[in-house]
Amino acid sequence: xxxxxxxxxxxxxxxxxxxxxxxxxxxxxxxxxxxxxxxxxxxxxxxxxxxxxxxxxxxxxxxxxxxxxxxxxxxxxxxxxxxxxxxxxxxxxxxxxxxxxxxxxxxxxxxxxxxxxxxxxxxxxxxxxxxxxxxxxxxxxxxxxxxxxxxxxxxxxxxxxxxxxxxxxxxxxxxxxxxxxxxxxxxxxx
Numbered sequence: 001x002x003x004x005x006x007x008x009x010x011x012x013x014x015x016x017x018x019x020x021x022x023x024x025x026x027x028x029x030x031x032x033x034x035x036x037x038x039x040x041x042x043x044x045x046x047x048x049x050x051x052x053x054x055x056x057x058x059x060x061x062x063x064x065x066x067x068x069x070x071x072x073x074x075x076x077x078x079x080x081x082x083x084x085x086x087x088x089x090x091x092x093x094x095x096x097x098x099x100x101x102x103x104x105x106x107x108x109x110x111x112x113x114x115x116x117x118x119x120x121x122x123x124x125x126x127x128x129x130x131x132x133x134x135x136x137x138x139x140x141x142x143x144x145x146x147x148x149x150x151x152x153x154x155x156x157x158x159x160x161x162x163x164x165x166x167x168x169x170x171x172x173x174x175x176x177x178x179x180x181x182x183x184x185x186x187x188x189x190x
Contacts, residue, residue, distance in 0.1 A: 004042045006032040008056075011049045016095030020050065020103055051110070054100050057093045058118040061086060065125040075133030080181045082129070083155060087177055090163055091170045098164050123148055139185075154180055 001009075010031035014023045025046050029039050043049045068082040090097055104111045130144040130151075141147065158177055162168045168176075 003032075003034065003038060006034065007039060007042055007049065008052060011046075012053055012096065015050065015053070015099060020046075020099045047108070050096075050099070050104070051114070053096050054111070054114055057089075057096060057100075058114065060089050060093075061118065062121055062125070064089065065122060065129075069125050069128050069132075075129065075136060075138045076185050078129055079126075079133075079151065079185065080178065083151070083177055083181055084174055086155070087158070087163065087173050088170070090159060091173065094163060101160065101164060119152075123152065126151060150184055151181075154184060 007028060011023070011028045014027050014031055018027070023046065025039055026036060028046070028049070029036050039049075043052070064085055065082060068078050068085075071078055100111065100115075105115055106112075126148045127144050130139070130147045133139050134142055134144055139147065155177075158173065158180065162173055162176065
């Protein structure tokens with residue numbers, strides 16, 4: 001494993017275990033079995049390596065949505081499966097996501113920018129998926145932007161309240177999301 005990757009893996013492990021504020025650069029290099037000077041060859045600061053972890057997490061989500069956006073399956077299946085896979089990824093990334101959302105995004109302009117940039121990219125990809133569904137006649141409601149807002153709002157609530165805050169199990173979250181996406185896409189009918 002290359003040196004940069006060792007540092008990233010150690011940082012992820014320590015941030016996940018100790019939190020952002022309790023993890024020091026000296027902890028990261030000790031865990032990686034490297035010298036402190038080596039850290040600064042690859043990263044400027046603890047904040048810099050944490051940004052790398054956030055970017056990696058965001059890129060996983062963007063790659064996932066790009067893959068689903070290119071599929072020609074049933075649109076409801078695409079949306080549901082993409083959302084379920086999103087939660088699987090975020091469950092694995094929970095400690096880093098928690099630090100990002102609850103400790104850093106409110107105090108660091110660069111982290112806020114990363115958050116809004118990722119949301120913009122997710123919105124664009126989801127909008128493309130929904131528009132494809134509208135064109136194919138999968139939705140009687142034709143406002144793609146509102147459909148995307150409803151989907152993203154629901155996902156954000158489950159993500160923040162159940163995945164990051166509530167400590168629900170992955171199975172509980174996936175069952176909730178599966179049912180919730182059905183309600184959003186099929187409506188609440190008697």
